[in-house]
Amino acid sequence: MPNPTAGQVHVDTLLTDLSVAYLQSSTKYVADRVFPRVPVANRSNIYAVYSQADFLRDEVSIRQAGSAPRRVGYGTDNTNKYSADEYAVEHIIDDQVRANANGPYMPEEDAVKFLTQKMLLKREVDFAAKFFSTAIWTGSSKASGDMEGGTDFTKWSNAASTPIEDIHKEMQNVEAKTSLLPNKLVVNRKVWFNLKNHPDIVDRVKYTSRDAVSTDIVARLLGLDEILVAAAVKNSNPEALAHSGSYIEGSNALLVYAAPSPGLMQPSGGYTFVWTGLMGSNEGQVVETYRDDKVVSDVIRMRAAWDQRVISGTLGVLFHSASTN
Secondary structure (H helix, E strand, O other), X not given: OOOOXXXXXXXXXXXXXXXXXXXXXXXXXXXXXXXXXXEEOOOEEEOOEEOHHHHOOOOOOOOOOOOOOOOOOOOEEOOOEEEOEEEEEEEEEEHHHHHHOOOOOOHHHHHHHHHXXXXXXXXXHHHHHHHOOOOOOOOXXXXXXXXXXXXXXXXXXXXXOOHHHHHXXXXXXXXXXXXXXXXXXEEEHHHHHHHHOOHHHHHHHOOOOOOOOOHHHHHHHXXXXXXXXXXXXXXXXXXXXXXXXXXXXXXXXXXXXXXXXXXXXXXXXXXXXXXOOXXXXXXXXXXEEEEEHHHOEEEEEEEEEEEEEEOXXXXXXXXXXXXXX
């Protein structure tokens, strides 16, 4: 045996140029990309809604000589209110931990990245509950609301399904109800893979592009501004139990009209009200550090205040269970 041995001349230490952390790319989250963000100075307030029925009613008539034109009016609703709740999370860095940390660990930088992921995850979970669940959208061709996969349409995971026709039918139905044509489709990763590999879509795309089937190409094919793939993953188990990950947004598809930007008399399926009045905030979010001498530690804290709200349920259609799980 050679002397000294390999074990005697090397002591294992942490690599400083490689570490593993499950940081999800911001592109996997759609909560801030589907509907416009509305910066608001007050934590709560009322937004005005004009009567859709009054604006879309045909009331212009012929005026006979000597007679007055028909007088028309419109109703308004001042009962719709947003309320931006504050969400917060923090992480402590004990003085002993900081003093004893070796590379690649960087306690402050690691804490900010960790908390940023937590806040992105929370907004996405909130988005899924507010916009990606059943019994929310009423723009479909069904009187009862949501389009149910396997009942109202063949699931898009089935090669015999007709996703292009399904989507176009519901687009025209929303437009017939509201005058606005849906411009966005939000799907989870599984539904997207079913769409991009569907024979109807592949067959049409192969004659128009040599590029791989992408969200941009399929969006143009469908007549949409954008297809967003919601691919963020959440661990559903509490601390101390084994990781159990799954997509936050289920195997659904949301077809919706989203305003290009917020503004006066601008309808949209939804808006995200972001409270910029939160003390020290940057676009509604605060990252701050304070000292907790009782535990001899610095604390990194992140706070944000928002309210994701459905503005008009008739501007959206949910294809529930669009693919087989």
